[in-house]
Amino acid sequence: MKTKVSLVVSDLSGGGAIRAFLLGQVLNKLNYQVEIVGLLFGKELYAIPPANISVISINGKKYPEFFLAAQKVLNKLDGDIIYAVKPKPTSFGLSLIKKFGSSRPVILDMDDWELSWYGGDDWKYRPNLKQLYRDLFKKDGALRFPDHPLYLKWMESLVNRANAITIDTQFLQERFGGVYVPNGKDTAMFDxxxxxxxxxxxxxxxxxxxxxxxxxxxxxxxxxxxxxxxxxxxxxxxxxxxxxxxxxxxxxxxxxxxxxxxxxxxxxxxxxxxxxxxxxxxxxxxxxxxxxxxxxxxxxxxxxxxxxxxxxxxxxxxxxxxxxxxxxxxxxxxxxxxxxxxxxxxxxxxxxxxxxxxxxxxxxxxxxxxxxxxxxxxxxxxxxx
Known part of the structure; x- marks a missing residue:
């Protein structure tokens, strides 16, 4: 029976989907059974998936509804290996929960420095009490978004909990370690x-x-x-x-x-x-x-x-x-x-x-x-x- 790999995508309406599709193609070549499971925070898939890869999308929600969506993702992660794309709560965070509940190994893939979108190491979250209340309890409060940069920062501190890390640039390798897996191409298709x-x-x-x-x-x-x-x-x-x-x-x-x-x-x-x-x-x-x-x-x-x-x-x-x-x-x-x-x-x-x-x-x-x-x-x- 084939070993199954569950690829976990933080948002199938975002760019991480393309890296997941590429990794899925590579794992297919290695004769693994591959399934991509991800949340969908936008209206449609960012990219059209390869014909031979199964994709399960679950509507993404803000907190507190996010917990229900997260449970649906966790129920679908039945691979022998969990492969999280991006160190986000919506992919790596859920993968770690699965790991602790099932002892399945988790690989983390990083193709971006997520905090770079917010200023990198210079980003700080220092709200006063009033702002913290708004961010937590207002309908569009910033902390109700599952991939808020504060949570990304927390996730980065847990990177060493992955059983293995794959990265695609020297920048990421110097910062997080890991094994270099570049953004390759199916050169038989692209011929x-x-x-x-x-x-x-x-x-x-x-x-x-x-x-x-x-x-x-x-x-x-x-x-x-x-x-x-x-x-x-x-x-x-x-x-x-x-x-x-x-x-x-x-x-x-x-x-x-x-x-x-x-x-x-x-x-x-x-x-x-x-x-x-x-x-x-x-x-x-x-x-x-x-x-x-x-x-x-x-x-x-x-x-x-x-x-x-x-x-x-x-x-x-x-x-x-x-x-x-x-x-x-x-x-x-x-x-x-x-x-x-x-x-x-x-x-x-x-x-x-x-x-x-x-x-x-x-x-x-x-x-x-x-x-x-x-x-x-x-x-x-x-x-x-």
Whole structure:
């Protein structure tokens, strides 16, 4: 009988779902039975799950109703191994409760530094009595939200209670320890030889354009604005920035379109199985991260989208990005639109040479950032539990 792994996601309407889906694919390759269980605080799933992975979503609630939702999650966690994605009360906290009640081993995965969204180590919670009362008892009181930063801080102090930790950046490893499991790709699925770039561009209405692609959810730290400023500077009418999926968090996409709509084409989110065909339509994959705590702690998934599909990848010198790309990408300083503009010109000036570099990026991806590379690391880790 197959060993079962229950992956626990803090919010299936948030970005952690993508990392969970990726880990699920890797565990499937290792012949584990995989089930993803998570709360859903938004209206819909952040991403469309892979066809071969079972996903159970339970409506997330604020305290005190959260306790009922939490009990439903705990009832569904029947794996031999519990794998919590993110050190949040809604994933790792529930996983620890399951561990103490059932003695099942818990692995904790970290693909972000959660407190970085609130200022990192500088964040403090020092309310007066009146504010504390409001935060606890008002309908929208801050402490009624299960993943309030105060609770995140508490969770970080419990990280050593996990039986094993997986991380995806050097930043996180230095801070929390753990085993490096990067954001790899299914390089058999993301294989450029299976797709015709011209046909893909035709399919998505992009045949008339030179396509810069950002295959993810724009957020301020991801630097999409710097690419759009570069397009303003270049002012070449056949260039377009194609955003795939967009952001479910807020109206940031709309604000970008309001200001730079003439440069933007937005494609709807799609299943992971369709993404290689979409990325095939790109001439350049852009990953223009800005340099802040949040970005330094992340391994941008979009890097391996471009690398696996042998695309020229244009990115910034932030966090692990230079190490991930090695000499196979095009790197600029963060928040440097004029450098981005120069590199765009350079790439299109000699696109054949850029595509050769893209082929080297795929070779690097096959060696270091494939699901097979992830699988060999995870197999060893799980065997030691």
């Amino acid at each position: 450029p030889h299976k797709y015709d770039a011209d046909e893909s561009r035709k399919r998505y209405g992009l045949s008339d354009y030179r396509v810069l692609m950002f295959p993810g959810a724009p957020r301020p730290h991801k630097g999409v604005e710097d690419v759009l400023i570069a397009l303003d500077q270049l002012n070449q009418p056949d260039l377009r920035l194609v955003i795939v999926g967009g952001s479910p968090y807020d109206n940031y996409d709309d604000r970008l379109i309001q200001k730079w709509g003439h440069w933007i084409i937005k494609l709807p989110k799609c299943p992971v199985e369709t993404m290689p065909d979409v990325v095939a339509a790109a001439h350049i994959v852009v990953v223009p991260q800005r340099d802040n705590l949040t970005a330094r702690a992340q391994f941008p998934l979009k890097l391996t989208d471009g690398m696996a599909m042998a695309k020229p990848v244009l990115s910034t010198r932030v966090g692990d990005i230079p190490e991930i790309l090695g000499d196979t990408g095009y790197l600029v300083e963060p928040v440097a639109p004029e450098q981005i503009a120069e590199q765009i010109n350079l790439i299109f000036k000699n696109l054949d040479l850029a595509n050769e570099r893209g082929q080297k990026a795929r070779e690097r991806c096959l060696e270091k950032y494939s699901v097979e590379a992830m699988a060999s690391t995870l197999e060893l880790l799980i065997s030691q539990l």
